[in-house]
Amino acid sequence: xxxxxxxxxxxxxxxxxxxxxxxxxxxxxxxxxxxxxxxxxxxxxxxxxxxxxxxxxxxxxxxxxxxxxxxxxxxxxxxxxxxxxxxxxxxxxxxxxxxxxxxxxxxxxxxxxxxxxxxxxxxxxxxxxxxxxxxxxxxxxxxxxxxxxxxxxxxxxxxxxxxxxxxxxxxxxxxxxxxxxxxxxxxxxxxxxxxxxxxxxxxxxxxxxxxxxxxxxxxxxxxxxxxxxxxxxxxxxxxxxxx
Amino acid sequence: xxxxxxxxxxxxxxxxxxxxxxxxxxxxxxxxxxxxxxxxxxxxxxxxxxxxxxxxxxxxxxxxxxxxxxxxxxxxxxxxxxxxxxxxxxxxxxxxxxxxxxxxxxxxxxxxxxxxxxxxxxxxxxxxxxxxxxxxxxxxxxxxxxxxxxxxxxxxxxxxxxxxxxxxxxxxxxxxxxxxxxxxxxxxxxxxxxxxxxxxxxxxxxxxxxxxxxxxxxxxxxxxxxxxxxxxxxxxxxxxxxx
Numbered sequence: 001x002x003x004x005x006x007x008x009x010x011x012x013x014x015x016x017x018x019x020x021x022x023x024x025x026x027x028x029x030x031x032x033x034x035x036x037x038x039x040x041x042x043x044x045x046x047x048x049x050x051x052x053x054x055x056x057x058x059x060x061x062x063x064x065x066x067x068x069x070x071x072x073x074x075x076x077x078x079x080x081x082x083x084x085x086x087x088x089x090x091x092x093x094x095x096x097x098x099x100x101x102x103x104x105x106x107x108x109x110x111x112x113x114x115x116x117x118x119x120x121x122x123x124x125x126x127x128x129x130x131x132x133x134x135x136x137x138x139x140x141x142x143x144x145x146x147x148x149x150x151x152x153x154x155x156x157x158x159x160x161x162x163x164x165x166x167x168x169x170x171x172x173x174x175x176x177x178x179x180x181x182x183x184x185x186x187x188x189x190x191x192x193x194x195x196x197x198x199x200x201x202x203x204x205x206x207x208x209x210x211x212x213x214x215x216x217x218x219x220x221x222x223x224x225x226x227x228x229x230x231x232x233x234x235x236x237x238x239x240x241x242x243x
Numbered sequence: 244x245x246x247x248x249x250x251x252x253x254x255x256x257x258x259x260x261x262x263x264x265x266x267x268x269x270x271x272x273x274x275x276x277x278x279x280x281x282x283x284x285x286x287x288x289x290x291x292x293x294x295x296x297x298x299x300x301x302x303x304x305x306x307x308x309x310x311x312x313x314x315x316x317x318x319x320x321x322x323x324x325x326x327x328x329x330x331x332x333x334x335x336x337x338x339x340x341x342x343x344x345x346x347x348x349x350x351x352x353x354x355x356x357x358x359x360x361x362x363x364x365x366x367x368x369x370x371x372x373x374x375x376x377x378x379x380x381x382x383x384x385x386x387x388x389x390x391x392x393x394x395x396x397x398x399x400x401x402x403x404x405x406x407x408x409x410x411x412x413x414x415x416x417x418x419x420x421x422x423x424x425x426x427x428x429x430x431x432x433x434x435x436x437x438x439x440x441x442x443x444x445x446x447x448x449x450x451x452x453x454x455x456x457x458x459x460x461x462x463x464x465x466x467x468x469x470x471x472x473x474x475x476x477x478x479x480x481x482x483x484x485x486x
Contacts, residue, residue: 154397154398154430155397155398155400155401156401157398157430158398158399158401158402158426158429158430159401159474159478161429161430162429162471162474162475163474163475163478169483170484170486171483171484171485171486172478172483172484174483174484174486175478175481175482175483175484176478178484179478179481183401186401186404186405187397187400187401187404199486209486219482219484219485222481222482223481226480226481226482227477227481228405230477230478230480230481231402231405231406231474231477232405232406233477234470234473234474234476234477235402235406235415235418235419235422235473237469237473238418238422238465238466238469238470238473239418239462239465239469240412240414240415240417240418241413241414241415241417241418241421241462242414242462243413243414243417243442243452
């Protein structure tokens, strides 16, 4: 499995993804699930993927190759005029890859499905965030639901639902994301560190701060221990049930 | 879906279950998922069920009917000599019901599967807690994993994993359970109040405190609001990420 979160903030968009892939429980590897395309001053697009690794890698490679092959007739991610068109392009590529694997008669225990988060900004429009389904349709983050999760999302959801706030700054958002990732990590073997992140700043039209949080990253360790202790304190501070 | 938790404590066993059942999203009802059999001074057995409602009701009815039909040849829940034998009996009844529905050619979108938590004590043995699978096998709570969840368990798991402690008293355990149920409720429509609970006290060999927590129960409302606030405070108290 996988765990990725994309989060709209007034300050910009925060992206975080884990890096564990597994085929069975004894075949685990580290792959990045986050890819960013940038044309400074014009656009920044970040894609995070969850699902069948062959499918997601194929989608990313196709999207990437097309940006480098100027003779392709179809517009590429570096040429589409809007974020909406970018979402359509990614969605079509995803559907195409899934359909092709189906056509060629491949069968496996797990489906070839994948789900994608796409976020970014293209000059002339605001930052936008999309969740793209394997069927090739997609939804956009709005005022009410301003973050998307894909993959193993349940363990890390309660804290996001409660603490997310559009006005958060990136430094708080990173903390919230790491708490959410830690909850997932603690409960599920198929989500693993390191975690990749990208913090895109609204209207900057260039890559924001990017990086990778290792499992032994001092800040992450502080979060892990601090959060366990803080949760226990929070629980202690609630009144006990009166029997 | 469903959410039930059974938790071994030094003080006894705490059971809590939600009461929502649904067939689709627009056909929801309230059914209790917790049943307790008692022979004061000899045994107390509590069963919680998750899964296909027809299956679980059938299992409970069969178990119950047999305790009332003294001519049945098979031993009943009120006669088996140990908790282990009680678990075998419940497991066999479950497998039997699932198999019979399969045999009779019934087919539905959802499987007839169900999962059961059984806990209690029979005179002469210690309190024991079992998780029974649809296949008819089962596992017992030990020192390391001393609680079981069934149904929609992921949302409510992180707080249990972090805060559970065998030495908790029932008043703290109720608080922890309600926080875990609240996290699930907040994230998933198919888990709903009221919640049933039973707190069996070690070596009492009679029913402990039982009851039902309604959605507008003042203590539960206090937990809900208090916990949201406490989580936000806990998060605020962690250092922000240094960008």
